[in-house]
Amino acid sequence: MRVEKASSTKIKNTKQRELILNELRKLMSHPTAEELYKIVVKKNPKIGLCTIYRNLETFYKQGLVGKICTKPVRYDGDMSKHSHIRCTSCGKIGDIFFNVPINPVEIQKLGYKLQGYKIEITGLCSSCIKKQKREE
Amino acid sequence: MRVEKASSTKIKNTKQRELILNELRKLMSHPTAEELYKIVVKKNPKIGLCTIYRNLETFYKQGLVGKICTKPVRYDGDMSKHSHIRCTSCGKIGDIFFNVPINPVEIQKLGYKLQGYKIEITGLCSSCIKKQKREE
DNA sequence: AGATAAATGAAAATGATTCTCATTATCATT
DNA sequence: AATGATAATGAGAATCATTTTCATTTATCT
Ligand SMILES: [Mn+2]
Ligand SMILES: [Mn+2]
Ligand SMILES: [Zn+2]
Ligand SMILES: [Zn+2]
Numbered sequence: 001m002r003v004e005k006a007s008s009t010k011i012k013n014t015k016q017r018e019l020i021l022n023e024l025r026k027l028m029s030h031p032t033a034e035e036l037y038k039i040v041v042k043k044n045p046k047i048g049l050c051t052i053y054r055n056l057e058t059f060y061k062q063g064l065v066g067k068i069c070t071k072p073v074r075y076d077g078d079m080s081k082h083s084h085i086r087c088t089s090c091g092k093i094g095d096i097f098f099n100v101p102i103n104p105v106e107i108q109k110l111g112y113k114l115q116g117y118k119i120e121i122t123g124l125c126s127s128c129i130k131k132q133k134r135e136e
Numbered sequence: 137m138r139v140e141k142a143s144s145t146k147i148k149n150t151k152q153r154e155l156i157l158n159e160l161r162k163l164m165s166h167p168t169a170e171e172l173y174k175i176v177v178k179k180n181p182k183i184g185l186c187t188i189y190r191n192l193e194t195f196y197k198q199g200l201v202g203k204i205c206t207k208p209v210r211y212d213g214d215m216s217k218h219s220h221i222r223c224t225s226c227g228k229i230g231d232i233f234f235n236v237p238i239n240p241v242e243i244q245k246l247g248y249k250l251q252g253y254k255i256e257i258t259g260l261c262s263s264c265i266k267k268q269k270r271e272e
Numbered sequence: 273a274g275a276t277a278a279a280t281g282a283a284a285a286t287g288a289t290t291c292t293c294a295t296t297a298t299c300a301t302t
Numbered sequence: 303a304a305t306g307a308t309a310a311t312g313a314g315a316a317t318c319a320t321t322t323t324c325a326t327t328t329a330t331c332t
Pocket of ligand 4: 226228260263
């Protein structure tokens, strides 16, 4: 018995999709769906919040945007190879442009096939370091 | 982001707390609060699910257990230094006992004070690799 | 244009987690 | 052991980010 092949659904290019991706790519920040919605809705007042949710997830699955699994989830229009640091004091997400290589062979030895990895770093951002010093 | 007040509250040792921590430490797995509840409730049928949630989070903040920020969140009674790999096919979480060092100085150069980091690896577990091959 | 298949938007549902609050347990002091 | 102070518990309600449902609209193919 033949098992149904993994979905071959054709993705359609809608105005909403284009707008959402463009606006996300313009940003240097890592917005939540809600935050991006507030920007996008100014250019298309008819757009629905769930369309933002839906498309961000689609973009992520297509490898078009990055996803940061905070709560709420944040997305990243910058696909260059980098990591993120979350400030434990103010919650801000910053970019960390340096690389920690993981060797696929090491993972293979442990019985797994490596597909991807993310490094989630926590720390204090510069302004929170200053704030902390002032309070001392 | 909520700024944590320098709490001076004394933590009391309750039977529930001890039971939850002991049962978690017995496991080799990475249970959710709900999964651990199902185990714990057999030994204390009066215990409430929210007590599991509350204490797991307390243990995490005390550095007694590890936390894996999947959805739902998973906890780890094993505090030895290791990373986790999530199988993208079956969702299982496996332990990866090798180390990827991050240099605090590198982070400092970028204006941050490093506090911690986690590496979240994704891939295929051995049984899902086999399953995939069989289907070819 | 007409067919068909996917995307949208509004509203409702979901579900993991957190909150509230009355009650109970723990612990340091008498 | 009794007391008092305070933290923890348990039940249920609330929260809220995200997902689902479904009627309608839109994009794309022939
Ligand atoms: Mn980034
Ligand atoms: Mn582990
Ligand atoms: Zn900060
Ligand atoms: Zn698997």
